[in-house]
Amino acid sequence: MDDSFYQKNLENSQNPTLQFVELNKCGLGKNSSKEMYRKRADILMSEFSGAVALETRNRVLNHSLNCWSNVCAVWNACLESEPSAFRYSSCDTCEQRVSHVHSLGVNHKILARKKFGALEEALEYHQRLYKVKCQQDQCPGSCIVDLVVDLHIFIELDIHPELTCKASLRCKLRDFPTNLNFDGVSYRLAGVIERIPGHYVAYTRRTNGQWQEASNIKEKIVPSHGGHEIEPHGVIYAMKT
Template sequence: MRKVSLEQKPRYISLPKHHDRVEIPRISPLHDSDTLTRDNWRNKETISHVNFSMSSDEMGENSVLNQCESPLMLRTGSMMPGITLDGEVFQLSKTEIFDAIIHILSCSALDNPNYLTIIKDSPNGTLQFILHFIEKKSCEQIYKERAVLLKCLYSSNMCSEKQKSNDVHMINLTGTLSTTWETCLDNEPSLYCAYECELCGSYITLLPVLTVDTNLILRKGFEALNEGLHFYHYLTKVKCQQEGCPEMCTVTAYPNFHICIYLDVRRNDRSHTKIQCKLQNFPKTLELKSLPGQYRLQGIVSESSDRTVAYCLRAEDHWELYDGYSMIVETFDSSGVINPCGAIYIRT
């Protein structure tokens, strides 16, 4: 969770539409997580203003789309040639986790009209990219737009290399599902935590992803995800997140319209390997403690030794495998064994 401070002249933000309006001073970060930098945050603040338009000359370069490929599949960045933006060449690598998130949320928007309406109203650059992806499918302009977006989000991860007498800007998205969600959906976290402090007043911190009780999951499996989820709607006697404040606060947690659950569950032995499971082991609905309504399972992000893929649960209740290396959407049996690193649920 980011540490935050109130601005000198507080502005106000609203919690997601499915909650009653609660006006709380807007916050700005003091410290990012150890995988993010202040430069990244500055770029994320302006990401909703990224211009995705491309010139006709740029659109004509680097043609890679195969007509046999699925129109709603993003090819992983390391399999793409460099993308030319404003006369400079950018090469993307390690985009698999970002692409998996895009695939799951795109399928969610296609299957759930309410979610589509919600993301249309969001200023988040990644969600706006999803709208363009749904509209334009997998095409040259979409790959350009992905490069524009990631150039802004990961500017601090960029380095230049000399290739065939040209400078190529390398953008590496190395990270976990948690850090990727935090970077790309910074203002659309899984949870808004509203603090009430006698000294500092009211403020909000953003929790990008939810976590689980790993010992419980190891004992009972992912079938117990509801029970093992670290979520409490209301807490008392929580230490204030403001730097140097000794007070204890009350905290009210408000889940967003989508929640991402980070599943880094490893065995308690020498191997320390992540546990495997079947897709059918995951509960298809979640009921968050003390809150009405349900969240429907939309997809699982899975990691193996050589790649990260997305399994999307479609409205017809079947699973689809999205692998940016194969570029063909495959139907996947729910009894198939996977290596989950995260689950994404959408409010119904």
């Protein structure tokens, strides 16, 4: 990991998925690949327990796990305790409440018209909202709602230029803004997730600006480049120092 600020925060996280990332970065010693796959399976089993199937192959009982889902749902499940933002709702009638915002949405019309370079403009993000109806049952009050962004931000993407268009909007990796600003806090472009038939592909942008591709149909992480064209379903930004 080449981001020392994010790394430091990762070391203090209690989230199982982020702990797995930290452990994998440090290495697991002998038989590390086997141990890595076992730990990854344990995490996914805990989040997708209803998707476990049993199958006998060559007289051996195998457990298979179907985690196929919307990438946003996977992110929400695995990083439930490490959301993109916290929503603080202060009601004038009842109590203050805190809830997790796992991902940020976008205005599809803006992106369809201006493309992904306008991502910051298209974000559905408001630092403070006034007179929001209280969500508590039978509470007649209104709230002041503050949104506080966290260490990393996941933005869900699956942009269709028209409602009748089946294909999602495509772009090149370099089309994404390298930085986003949230109320004076800067976030760097850390990764993009692409959906292709049957699976997802992850593209990591290193702090030196170089891209890498990780896919389950390739044995190793391979270099990529900003001119590579994809169909993005999500983008990740990480807080800068």
